[in-house]
């Protein structure tokens with residue numbers, strides 16, 4: 001059936017629902033003035049991390065999920081240990097929130113979904129609006145820590161939103177466009193894979209390689225050895241890649257771009273509405289542009305081969321990959337923005 005579109009008051013755009021109209025101006029403002037004209041840089045990465053830290057604030061100890069509480073009750077929630085550094089993006093987003101008419105929860109989720117559309121290889125993420133503003137902060141301990149055990153992590157996600165074991169792996173696809181500023185504060189902007197500005201499967205290759213070095217200092221809580229200079233590895237990612245409950249799903253993403261995009265879209269759709277009744281929200285997903293394609297293949301970084309893989313999935317051998325040419329390289333940091 002044909003869907004009738006409404007003309008927006010801006011005189012330029014049309015939308016399936018008039019409530020989506022105000023997002024066009026917000027989209028342009030964010031793309032130009034927060035995301036540096038469509039980059040997949042630090043502000044995009046931090047905006048995605050913020051969608052998670054707001055949404056996961058829910059469970060048997062309370063919290064409203066994706067309700068903007070992390071920004072509305074910033075003084076309380078940013079003091080939680082697992083939210084270290086998240087104040088940076090909250091404060092960068094504040095002027096945009098002030099300039100546009102949108103609830104805080106809607107804003108946080110929209111900014112993340114829009115930002116990810118700048119990353120080559122990413123799926124189009126859905127956008128819903130209509131979340132009421134939070135009336136209370138989330139409790140502490142809802143956001144997983146990189147030093148948590150797999151048991152603790154799986155239990156937290158189950159409690160927050162009935163996420164299954166494979167869905168937890170799907171959520172960690174996010175770490176393909178990610179870096180850490182505070183795990184080792186001596187090397188801010190150190191990425192989790194060699195392509196932090198591409199939504200590719202390299203993260204799943206590189207987390208399976210044997211760790212041999214600390215890119216900065218040793219002894220940081222939640223960090224384990226990584227295979228590459230300039231790359232940092234979280235203990236939680238290391239363990240999820242090797243635990244018998246999660247290792248095969250983890251490995252299944254290696255060089256499987258289609259599955260990567262499909263599963264991240266599915267699990268983000270669930271995460272982005274936590275604490276809300278999706279049937280009471282309005283779907284404005286049409287605001288999200290088709291992300292640039294990723295046409296490459298996963299590879300072993302230069303100097304690495306299948307001999308460096310710590311094979312953890314018992315059922316399936318590690319996929320065959322080419323090795324990048326040349327001598328071992330180091331990974332460049334994500335520039336601060």
Ligand code: HEM
Pocket residue numbers: 042045046048049052085144145146147153171172174175177178179180181182183184222234236
């Ligand atoms: C077991 C679950 C998770 C743990 C333990 C975890 C932990 C972390 C840590 C420690 C950092 C580095 C923070 C810093 O030092 O700057 C980080 C970054 C990040 N995380 Fe996660 N995370 C988890 C799940 C997720 C999920 C579900 C998402 C989104 C769906 C996400 C998105 C990100 C992004 C995009 C960054 C990079 C931020 C930047 O580059 O500035 N994470 N995560």
Ligand SMILES: [Ca+2]
Pocket residue numbers: 175176177193194195196197198199200201202203
């Ligand atoms: Ca990547």
Ligand SMILES: [Mn+2]
Pocket residue numbers: 042046179180181189
């Ligand atoms: Mn950062």
